[in-house]
Amino acid sequence: MGQINHHLSDQLLIGYAAGALPEAFNLVVATHISLCDECRARLGSFETVGGCLLDSGPAASVASDALVNTLKLIAEGPKEPPKVSRNRAGNVFPTPLHDYAGSDLSAVRWRPMGGGVRQARLATSGAATARLLYIPGGTHIPDHGHRGTEMTLVLQGAFRDETDRFGRGDIEIADQQMQHTPVAEPGAACICLAATDAPLKFNSLIPRIAQPFLRI
């Protein structure tokens, strides 16, 4: 695995630690953390802040029979089956993606977006949306402005925009001010996981007309 240079923001890590993010964002955060030890450690710190806030935070009195009821609940045995998240070495998809996109790339059902670019929308609840993008080497991703926050995590290949280069594990976080024109590096196709909390607004005419049909 190469060096990761672009990481999650404090805001997103706090949101993930607290369980306050929309599902699509949680998916991108969990996928990045699967690839990035640094953000995994930072998440640990933010969870510790959460633990301290829980410990010092206001308490709400529980029902008088709460403990008795909980012991009854315990006697019924665990409800959640234990999760096993093993992954095949070298898989482009870290395990959080498996529930959404299949166990690896070959399972993805791509839809063409024009110019060789393909996407696959992933089912998440809430206002934010997640999708996989397939961008052939040397190809532009359509130029777009944002209404909300957009996160783009590289899973394979690399892209460049006005600011920098983004390779596997790197995450770009764009807000509404940003106008950018990412281009996939020549060579292998660039595959990204993207999440956005508002519909994208494309600047060039064709993608904008296509947008409702493509369910971006």
Next chain:
Amino acid sequence: MRGRPKPGAYDTTMTQTIPDTDWAAHLQRVHTHRDQNAFAALFAHFAPRVKGFLIRSGASEPLAEECTQEVMATVWHKAHLFDGSRAGVSTWIFTIARNKRIDALRKQRRPEPEEVTWGPEEEPDQTDVLALQQDTRKLAIALAQLPEKQRILIERAYFADLSHSEIAEETGLPLGTIKSRIRLALERLRHAMQ
């Protein structure tokens, strides 16, 4: 079968015999001895806090009560997974409450990071456990010492289900002020941890 308490074995008078602060030892006793008194002590401390967290996250009182009991039952069932070299007890319980928040309140699936392989299962290193406890204590003190304006915004970022722009509407503060206060607060915490 794991985790089946004997009815009637719970005795409130026993909770005083274990020092209140060493929650890791309590959890250990829940794990190794199915110790209901140790669990009762954990429950007395954490259940009201978990319920407070869930109410502040937007749960109604009855839902918060129900979820709190489920969270505490999970604490029992997962006690064997607690690793004091990776997280303190309050942090660990916070993550269980957080997961409940996502499952029951937000009704979302919960993508989790790939597990790190830690090698063959072995006892956590006591030096790591102590270092982590010290760090957690330092952090708690630093949090308590934050200027009130900063601390409130940090708490909101954790407990309220609000984006920054919604916090801005609620507090009447410009977005830039909120962001910089949260950033300042985090810088103070980092500085305190050095």
